[in-house]
Amino acid sequence: MSILKSLYHFIGSLYFALLLIASTALFAIVGTFLESTTDSHLYAARLTYENTFFSFLLWGYFLNILISALRRYPFKKHHLFFLLTHLGMLMMLAGIFVKTHFGVQGNMTILEGAGSDKIYLANSYALYVQKKDPPFPELYTFKKHFPRYSPLRPVNSSFQNSLNITLLDYTPHSQESLDSWVKGNKLAFFGIKPLPILQLSTHSETEMPPFFQVSLPQSKEPLWNLLALKTETIASVAEQAYIQSIQVTFRESASEKKLFKVSLASLLKAPIETIKGRLVTRLDFSWDPEKGFLSPALHFQFLDNSKENITVALDGENALQNQYTLPILGKGTFEVELSTLPTLLFLTNSVDDLFTFAFNSQGRVVFISNRSEQLDGLIAYDDGFLGYSREMKIPFMEETDNARDTALLTSLRTKFQEGNRFPDQLAPPLKLLYQACLECHQDFAEAALAFLDQWNKQGGWLWMGDLPKEKLKEALEAIDWQSLPPDTFSDIQRGCYWNAKLFERLDPLLRSPEIDLIVLLKKLEWPEFLQMNLSTCPLEMWPEFLQAITLQLFATAHHLPEMTYTPSISSAQLLSAYFRAYGIHLSQIQRPSLPLGKPLLLESMLSPRHKALTPKVKLEDNTPCIALRFSKGDRQEEIVLSYDKTGSGLRWPIFDGEYVVRFQPLLQEIPYRLRLREARQINYASSQQPYSYESDLIVTDKHSQSITEKSISMNNVYETWDGYRFYLSNISPSDPGSVKRIQLVVNKDPAKYLMTYPGTIVMLLGILGLFFKKKKDNKT
Amino acid sequence: MHILFVIFMILCSCTKQESTTSHTWEHFCCRDEGDPLQRIPLYRAKVPSHWTRKNPDLKISILDSTQPNVEFIIAAPHLNESIYVTVHTFPTDTIEKRIPPQAQINRWKKQFIDLDPTSVKIVPRARGGFSGLSFYGEGIQHEKEHAVLAYSMEIAPTHWAILQPNERASFKQKQMAASYTIKAQGQPEALRSNQNEIFMFANSFELIEEIPSR
Numbered sequence: 001m002s003i004l005k006s007l008y009h010f011i012g013s014l015y016f017a018l019l020l021i022a023s024t025a026l027f028a029i030v031g032t033f034l035e036s037t038t039d040s041h042l043y044a045a046r047l048t049y050e051n052t053f054f055s056f057l058l059w060g061y062f063l064n065i066l067i068s069a070l071r072r073y074p075f076k077k078h079h080l081f082f083l084l085t086h087l088g089m090l091m092m093l094a095g096i097f098v099k100t101h102f103g104v105q106g107n108m109t110i111l112e113g114a115g116s117d118k119i120y121l122a123n124s125y126a127l128y129v130q131k132k133d134p135p136f137p138e139l140y141t142f143k144k145h146f147p148r149y150s151p152l153r154p155v156n157s158s159f160q161n162s163l164n165i166t167l168l169d170y171t172p173h174s175q176e177s178l179d180s181w182v183k184g185n186k187l188a189f190f191g192i193k194p195l196p197i198l199q200l201s202t203h204s205e206t207e208m209p210p211f212f213q214v215s216l217p218q219s220k221e222p223l224w225n226l227l228a229l230k231t232e233t234i235a236s237v238a239e240q241a242y243i244q245s246i247q248v249t250f251r252e253s254a255s256e257k258k259l260f261k262v263s264l265a266s267l268l269k270a271p272i273e274t275i276k277g278r279l280v281t282r283l284d285f286s287w288d289p290e291k292g293f294l295s296p297a298l299h300f301q302f303l304d305n306s307k308e309n310i311t312v313a314l315d316g317e318n319a320l321q322n323q324y325t326l327p328i329l330g331k332g333t334f335e336v337e338l339s340t341l342p343t344l345l346f347l348t349n350s351v352d353d354l355f356t357f358a359f360n361s362q363g364r365v366v367f368i369s370n371r372s373e374q375l376d377g378l379i380a381y382d383d384g385f386l387g388y389s390r391e392m393k394i395p396f397m398e399e400t401d402n403a404r405d406t407a408l409l410t411s412l413r414t415k416f417q418e419g420n421r422f423p424d425q426l427a428p429p430l431k432l433l434y435q436a437c438l439e440c441h442q443d444f445a446e447a448a449l450a451f452l453d454q455w456n457k458q459g460g461w462l463w464m465g466d467l468p469k470e471k472l473k474e475a476l477e478a479i480d481w482q483s484l485p486p487d488t489f490s491d492i493q494r495g496c497y498w499n500a501k502l503f504e505r506l507d508p509l510l511r512s513p514e515i516d517l518i519v520l521l522k523k524l525e526w527p528e529f530l531q532m533n534l535s536t537c538p539l540e541m542w543p544e545f546l547q548a549i550t551l552q553l554f555a556t557a558h559h560l561p562e563m564t565y566t567p568s569i570s571s572a573q574l575l576s577a578y579f580r581a582y583g584i585h586l587s588q589i590q591r592p593s594l595p596l597g598k599p600l601l602l603e604s605m606l607s608p609r610h611k612a613l614t615p616k617v618k619l620e621d622n623t624p625c626i627a628l629r630f631s632k633g634d635r636q637e638e639i640v641l642s643y644d645k646t647g648s649g650l651r652w653p654i655f656d657g658e659y660v661v662r663f664q665p666l667l668q669e670i671p672y673r674l675r676l677r678e679a680r681q682i683n684y685a686s687s688q689q690p691y692s693y694e695s696d697l698i699v700t701d702k703h704s705q706s707i708t709e710k711s712i713s714m715n716n717v718y719e720t721w722d723g724y725r726f727y728l729s730n731i732s733p734s735d736p737g738s739v740k741r742i743q744l745v746v747n748k749d750p751a752k753y754l755m756t757y758p759g760t761i762v763m764l765l766g767i768l769g770l771f772f773k774k775k776k777d778n779k780t
Numbered sequence: 781m782h783i784l785f786v787i788f789m790i791l792c793s794c795t796k797q798e799s800t801t802s803h804t805w806e807h808f809c810c811r812d813e814g815d816p817l818q819r820i821p822l823y824r825a826k827v828p829s830h831w832t833r834k835n836p837d838l839k840i841s842i843l844d845s846t847q848p849n850v851e852f853i854i855a856a857p858h859l860n861e862s863i864y865v866t867v868h869t870f871p872t873d874t875i876e877k878r879i880p881p882q883a884q885i886n887r888w889k890k891q892f893i894d895l896d897p898t899s900v901k902i903v904p905r906a907r908g909g910f911s912g913l914s915f916y917g918e919g920i921q922h923e924k925e926h927a928v929l930a931y932s933m934e935i936a937p938t939h940w941a942i943l944q945p946n947e948r949a950s951f952k953q954k955q956m957a958a959s960y961t962i963k964a965q966g967q968p969e970a971l972r973s974n975q976n977e978i979f980m981f982a983n984s985f986e987l988i989e990e991i992p993s994r
């Protein structure tokens with residue numbers, strides 16, 4: 001009895017209080033030190049504040065305060081403030097206890113337009129299981145410390161489920177990878193048998209293995225080149241594959257006659273001889289792992305005449321178009337066409353990044369990146385019950401030949417047909433042709449298109465060569481210059497004539513190797529006024545200069561000599577001069593956007609792969625992993641799951657899609673449903689710096705069905721009548737044009753107004769009373 | 781004491797300037813798929829009390845998306861003009877078939893004979909699970925000065941995937957996932973003087989029910 005009495009007095013003594021304070025201080029020091037060194041609050045908390053011994057400390061305080069008060073029994077009047085102080089402290093401690101065990105603390109994530117009534121309890125673990133039919137999700141909890149072969153229990157004990165779940169294994173930290181295209185050492189997607197991924201050593205870049213030729217059910221093309229390689233030199237292997245697959249066809253522009261076809265590989269090896277001199281080919285593959293293709297192009301350079309150079313862009317708005325040095329003069333002597341079997345090249349590296357290159361049958365290049373952590377193009381089958389796949393959309397894969405030229409001519413045809421209906425709106429040269437077409441009953445749109453197209457193919461400032469055959473010739477010969485307004489037709493006719501006369505000699509020279517136009521004009525002994533006081537005119541100034549010559553001739557036409565009949569000058573040449581005066585030439589007409597070729601859609605099934613890792617000291621960064629066995633009747637299935645911290649990731653199917661499961665935090669339902677109307681970031685005026693974050697919510701009390709509209713912002717907490725507090729902790733993304741997601745911290749302290757705050761007041765009253773009472777005692 | 785009294789009086793005299801426009805929450809129907817009886821109230825917004833509402837004929841289908849779901853007329857008698865506010869929704873079967881907000885804006889721009897480029901304001905916005913663009917422009921239309929204040933919004937892909945995961949989505953889900961436009965047009969001065977009310981209407985426009993989430 002005396003021992004109990006001694007213990008009683010010890011527990012209520014100052015010495016015990018000092019011991020408690022010292023222990024608490026020690027825990028606080030250790031906790032602070034651990035948190036600062038590990039940067040992990042969880043790690044520090046688990047060793048200190050969440051430690052069982054710390055809980056004993058709190059009980060120790062409670063008992064110490066209680067017994068130190070009870071030791072004063074029987075109580076006297078002068079004990080009042082002392083007792084008040086102790087009562088206040090006891091109430092505060094009781095409040096802490098109630099909050100710890102019955103309080104609510106969690107996070108809620110809501111997307112604009114949606115709502116939620118559930119919070120995720122931080123650092124908690126549960127298994128989410130949802131049956132497909134009926135679709136009621138359930139949560140299962142684990143035993144503490146995740147002992148192996150322990151069964152999981154449903155949170156809702158009344159839930160009747162024939163599913164038995166056993167924890168087979170637990171790993172505190174892991175990495176989850178979602179394999180799709182590359183599974184092990186094979187490439188797999190729907191429509192083909194898994195393809196082996198060949199290891200390419202750095203020494204064998206020039207010895208590319210041959211492509212597999214397959215037929216893809218997703219495509220109308222009969223055959224595809226397909227290859228999958230593992231290499232660290234992605235850029236050079238892709239370039240080599242392109243070189244190996246492309247064939248180059250040279251045609252004569254004017255007649256479109258095929259001249260020869262040769263592989264790109266042989267063109268790149270050495271110059272070849274052509275009628276326009278030596279041709280050197282250069283490939284600018286320009287690919288960056290982060291940015292993709294950076295304007296790749298093929299350059300065909302004629303060493304003896306740079307004006308014949310051709311550049312073929314391999315991607316972008318002008319892909320596959322022959323771009324000449326002087327497009328203002330129309331097409332060059334040659335036209336180049338690329339061709340290949342459509343090709344898919346999958347390159348992977350040591351960190352499981354996948355780089356997909358595609359070359360369509362016209363030689364266009366496309367690049368698709370699939371970094372291992374990306375989940376772009378995810379498809380969920382039956383909301384995940386039948387699994388997931390990744391989709392890859394490869395654009396432009398089924399493109400028609402000469403798509404852009406066709407698009408341009410189609411666009412022009414439409415405009416000229418419009419001109420048919422409103423001829424007064426046509427430019428004067430077109431109107432002249434229109435009248436000629438009327439006269440000989442020809443379709444104006446087709447005649448104009450044919451004229452522009454053939455002129456462009458010939459290549460020249462004005463029409464060169466004989467009149468075309470067939471209907472266009474008839475229309476051109478029917479042109480009646482006299483139909484022009486009487487006050488101008490003479491000058492116009494003279495302007496056209498002298499343009500034709502002068503360019504009849506100049507046009508052939510424009511294709512010569514000479515790059516200074518003034519030199520050519522001096523050679524032809526052209527009048528000085530046409531040289532515009534220039535001593536030199538390099539290639540880049542030719543378009544402007546040639547246009548200026550044409551306009552100058554028209555402007556000074558009435559000063560020029562009368563026309564004389566020149567049989568070599570045709571109505572086509574005259575008309576082309578008139579067209580030039582108005583800037584009408586195919587090269588000067590804005591090309592319409594390229595109609596998109598049909599894309600190729602590939603899909604590959606997604607399968608997770610897990611790897612155990614050494615746990616990090618910062619516990620918050622660990623991603624636990626569990627292996628589970630599900631049993632239902634005589635069916636069993638095992639699955640490995642990684643922890644999904646937000647509980648919003650993929651749910652994995654089991655039992656052929658009868659259920660889906662996810663390892664996630666525990667969910668707790670609250671009596672309020674919150675719907676997010678709008679979330680926004682308010683910036684300082686004329687600045688991108690955020691001033692405030694706000695969100696407009698509709699809060700529905702599920703019991704009373706009352707609805708409150710509320711705006712909450714950072715540091716502006718919303719508190720319900722029963723103590724639920726909602727604090728806006730995050731909004732993302734911040735740009736005003738994106739649908740936002742907010743994160744709310746939700747907490748509730750059930751004892752706050754009943755114990756903690758009143759206890760504080762009582763304690764303060766007691767302390768103040770003791771203080772003033774002591775002063776009064778000292779005075780007396 | 782006098783100072784305290786003065787301070788007290790100053791505090792009492794400080795009042796918050798409040799809007800004098802009274803408004804009510806009104807509901808609007810979605811489109812139908814050929815049968816006018818299919819239409820159900822799906823949207824709501826704050827409508828100023830002096831706006832005149834014009835509903836589509838209950839006997840005529842508004843399957844055609846050129847027909848508005850609802851129209852409002854705002855009279856501006858001092859200017860002898862009216863502002864017309866129309867709401868259109870655009871349900872589609874697949875996400876790819878949606879008309880992008882920028883395409884709607886381009887169409888509105890082309891409706892002007894002569895659009896003043898300095899008046900054009902295009903601002904991205906997001907609200908209620910929808911994101912898109914707002915457009916303001918002034919110019920000439922039908923030989924008169926004309927202004928347009930309009931919004932083109934489409935639902936976030938995340939919400940689309942929940943509402944229309946496949947072709948078996950219900951009628952209601954398909955309608956909820958529909959893009960919408962709100963277009964106010966009229967004489968520039970009249971539009972400007974009613975701008976705040978139009979903002980209020982557009983900023984309060986939302987689905988009546990919350991969008992389901994997993």
